Amino acid sequence: MEKNVKEYKWNLSDIYKNYGEWGKDFEKAEKIRQELILYKGKMSNEKKLLEFLKKQEELDKISYKLYRYPQLARDLNSSDKEAVENLQKIQFLFSGISTDLSWLNSELIDNKSKIEKWIEKEEFSDYKFGLKNLFRLQKHVLSERESKLLSYFSSFFSIPSTIYTEITVTDVEWPIVRLSTGEKVEVTTANYSRILTNSRNQKDRKLMFENYYGIYKGKENTIAAIYNSILQKNIGKKKAYEYNSFLLSFLEGNNIPEKVYLNLINTAKENTEALQRYLKLRKKILGLKKYHNYDGSVSLIKFNKDYEYDNAKKIVLESVKPLGKDYSEKMKKAISEGWIDVFEAKGKRSGAYSAGVYGVHPYMLLNYNKTLDSVFTLAHELGHTLHTLYSDENQPFSMSGYTIFVAEVASTFNERLLLDYMLEKTEDSKEKIALLEQEIRNITGTFYFQALLADYEYRAHSLAENGKPVTANVLSGIMEELFDEYYGKDVEKDELLYVLWSRVPHFFNSPFYVYQYATCFASSAILYDRIIKEKNEIKKKKALKKYIGLLSSGGNDFPMEQLKKAGVDLSKKTAIKAVSEQLNILIDKLENEIKKIDT
Numbered sequence: 001m002e003k004n005v006k007e008y009k010w011n012l013s014d015i016y017k018n019y020g021e022w023g024k025d026f027e028k029a030e031k032i033r034q035e036l037i038l039y040k041g042k043m044s045n046e047k048k049l050l051e052f053l054k055k056q057e058e059l060d061k062i063s064y065k066l067y068r069y070p071q072l073a074r075d076l077n078s079s080d081k082e083a084v085e086n087l088q089k090i091q092f093l094f095s096g097i098s099t100d101l102s103w104l105n106s107e108l109i110d111n112k113s114k115i116e117k118w119i120e121k122e123e124f125s126d127y128k129f130g131l132k133n134l135f136r137l138q139k140h141v142l143s144e145r146e147s148k149l150l151s152y153f154s155s156f157f158s159i160p161s162t163i164y165t166e167i168t169v170t171d172v173e174w175p176i177v178r179l180s181t182g183e184k185v186e187v188t189t190a191n192y193s194r195i196l197t198n199s200r201n202q203k204d205r206k207l208m209f210e211n212y213y214g215i216y217k218g219k220e221n222t223i224a225a226i227y228n229s230i231l232q233k234n235i236g237k238k239k240a241y242e243y244n245s246f247l248l249s250f251l252e253g254n255n256i257p258e259k260v261y262l263n264l265i266n267t268a269k270e271n272t273e274a275l276q277r278y279l280k281l282r283k284k285i286l287g288l289k290k291y292h293n294y295d296g297s298v299s300l301i302k303f304n305k306d307y308e309y310d311n312a313k314k315i316v317l318e319s320v321k322p323l324g325k326d327y328s329e330k331m332k333k334a335i336s337e338g339w340i341d342v343f344e345a346k347g348k349r350s351g352a353y354s355a356g357v358y359g360v361h362p363y364m365l366l367n368y369n370k371t372l373d374s375v376f377t378l379a380h381e382l383g384h385t386l387h388t389l390y391s392d393e394n395q396p397f398s399m400s401g402y403t404i405f406v407a408e409v410a411s412t413f414n415e416r417l418l419l420d421y422m423l424e425k426t427e428d429s430k431e432k433i434a435l436l437e438q439e440i441r442n443i444t445g446t447f448y449f450q451a452l453l454a455d456y457e458y459r460a461h462s463l464a465e466n467g468k469p470v471t472a473n474v475l476s477g478i479m480e481e482l483f484d485e486y487y488g489k490d491v492e493k494d495e496l497l498y499v500l501w502s503r504v505p506h507f508f509n510s511p512f513y514v515y516q517y518a519t520c521f522a523s524s525a526i527l528y529d530r531i532i533k534e535k536n537e538i539k540k541k542k543a544l545k546k547y548i549g550l551l552s553s554g555g556n557d558f559p560m561e562q563l564k565k566a567g568v569d570l571s572k573k574t575a576i577k578a579v580s581e582q583l584n585i586l587i588d589k590l591e592n593e594i595k596k597i598d599t
Helices: 019-037 046-076 081-100 104-110 112-118 128-136 144-151 154-170 189-198 202-217 220-240 246-254 258-270 273-286 309-319 325-334 372-394 404-425 429-465 472-490 495-503 505-509 515-533 537-552 559-566 574-598
Strands: 176-178 184-186 353-355 363-365
Touching: 019 046, 019 081, 046 081, 046 112, 046 353, 046 363, 081 144, 081 154, 104 112, 104 128, 104 144, 112 128, 154 220, 154 505, 176 202, 184 189, 189 202, 202 220, 202 495, 220 246, 220 429, 220 472, 220 495, 220 505, 246 258, 246 429, 258 429, 258 515, 258 574, 273 429, 273 472, 273 574, 309 325, 309 372, 309 404, 325 372, 353 372, 363 372, 372 404, 372 429, 372 537, 404 429, 404 515, 404 537, 404 559, 429 472, 429 505, 429 515, 429 574, 472 495, 515 537, 515 574, 537 559
Parallel strands: none
Antiparallel strands: 176 184, 353 363
């Protein structure tokens, strides 16, 4: 059976052969941790500062591997006790390091005038940007005592998200339902997606929806309590670090202006006409008397083509050829044995991601189910993987990590390339319609839906900041209001749907992450036009060079500046509005293709 072939599984031994080898690095990390403590009071000495920074970087590299090894193992099997125990062990190490080095930032700031001169020297080049950013944010740096006190709670701060994962992944017993075909289906995340995408029977889609969301509805009060604890933590940190707003406490570290976030959620909400036009079109073509949210994924025409994984790899690889030979060669490497864990398995984390391991290679998690959507997911995650490869090859460890703000540019760019390639290659009019729908769903899902979620996060944090109650009913109420604002009256109101907030892992693991899907989508659309649609070959080559430069820049500058160098200015509303215009064009094309089928 193909799922057991090594080619479709992660090879974690590329990081460590076993936990014995992992343990040796753990001991090494502990040793370096003790050595770093001895540098306290020595940041006024240029030589000692450089020694410290190099030693700290060595510890960070090791810690990265130490964390990834059990984390990836746990994501393959949430019941892997050894992985869970060792993950806790490394989290305790991180907490200890945070406490031991609580003096660092305040001491660096105390020696700012000296350090600003030293970092102009070549030997400090790897650390210059990080130190300059620290000085930029110095008003938010705590004193040694304050920092030490907060560090004692660092392990505690991660517990709510861990509890959320346990009760929504590890402890879940998915119900089994019988579809109208007689088929018995376990309502897992992957099966839920598959049925809602492929089933032409609205009653089957409703059955899957009610049972899948029912799991979260049954735990909504517990999950709301977990989420409230995360909100309170975030507001507490905003106050402790003296930010003017909770939003700035998440944005200022990367020098993102508040207006970029607020422009997104306000402009997206003001430009929903195309979105609502598409929903009306769907309702009409599907011939539904009532249109529900769970009708949003099924194709407008019957199209249940299976895309075998091996074939999907070839399609995605061919689609990226416009980005040049080097990009294609890197992707060949990325889809080779040991880098991707492909298929769904019991206890395996749902969804998909790409996780870098500096000095090793990125690891991609998929739950591939042969749908067209899963082909696009493969292209999406490979975009992240290629971004990581370019960054790691061109930046020292200290500047290799790119921010979330630019992270979704490469992934959504790859999806656009895939769409063009597949539209060009197919002669099947039904597949063309499916592909146009796929791109439309990219806009409705990656842009509009993520903007809606960003709006929800903003409103939920506002409640916490103002001391208002945060309960399951309140959170669901926010969702209901947003769904009304975005999707209008043509979509039926399903009360169960509004518990959606409880099943978005980013809210619990990475607050204020989702808005960046939308801003990145807008960015990649602009870059795509300049690289792929541009007729002038000279301009085209320059744009491609800038794009590869963006992927190669890691975290060597603020993300807004990185995007500006590549040719995108997200401080302008036009970048956001352009997405709704693009959606209208795609809907026009879709209507024309539908007419061809009808005639």
